[in-house]
Amino acid sequence: MASATSEWTTRRILDWTNGYLKEHGSESPRLEAELLLAHACGWPRIQLYTRFDEVVAEDVRARMRDLVKRRGNAEPVAYLIGYREFFSLKFEVGPGVFIPRPETETLVIEALAALKTTATETDAGRSQRVLDLCAGSGCIGISVAVNAPGVQVVAIEQSPAAIDFTRRNASRHKVEDRVDIREGDLFSEVAGDEIFDVIASNPPYVTKAEIEGLQEDVRKFEPHAALDGGEDGLDVVRRIAERAPSHLAAGGFLMMEISPEQADATLSIFQKAGFESLVSLKDLSGVVRVIRGRRGS
DSSP states (O other), X not given: OTTOSSXXXXXXXXXXXXXXXXXXXXXXHHHHXXXXXXXXXXXXXXXXXXXXXXXXXXXXXXXXXXXXXHHHTTOOHHHHHTEEEETTEEEEOOXXXXXXXXXXXXXXXXXXXXXXXXXXXXOXXXXXXXXXXXXTTSHHHHHHHHHSTTOEEEXXXXXXXXXXXHHHHHHHTTOTTTEEEEESSGGGGSOTTOOEEEEEEOOOXXXXXXXXXXXXXXXXXXXXXXXXXXXXXXXXXXXXXXXXXXXXXXXXXXXXXXXXXXXXXXXXXXXXXXOEEEEEEEOTTSSEEEEEEEOOO
């Protein structure tokens, strides 16, 4: 980038970076180039379009060179810029926390819909409650809390690094008073008499055999504990389904994100655990992404 003879404008840096990232396997090179340059400049991304022909200062170009080099070595863009957009909210992320994906927004949509369904059935005087298991950055529980102001959320995550991000994100979105963040393994931090209207989880569901075939940025940088679901990918799914009924109100919902090819097996797990009204739900790309069941009355 530094060896060119003409001036390095915003437009020229974006064009060069687009080509570089494309050669290094990026699936969205232009978007990534814009995110990285906006971060290096300290601008909102929209400003890039109004300053296309502006010459970029050398100190900014130096920051951009470092970011592009790291991205070329497969470091995730979300880690480089420190956040990921999810459900129209900005979530802080970094090494040690799983990066939110657009498909997981399906879980939030379904959780909010389920809360409307159970609202009239909630005991008088009790706030509706949601349990977010394997919370990671907190994107599911916090998004629910932001969009359902009367709801109380418990978010449980076993990684200390991820818990730090969950706390920061709850504070960023001003829901820390309604999101109870606990460090532990699944239901280990849930009291025996605690009851929820919705239990939602994006658990580890990648099979051990699939781990090495994941994209390089995922395999090399994101925490494997958030990915590895055991030999068939369903170890954590089973554990959650077995324990969930004892912590759900009558008519309450359990919903989990899974891989599309795991839909039939997950439906069987839910059925064995006693759930009714089982449904496979598609994400915005049209593939099955969430399995939902309801506890009987």
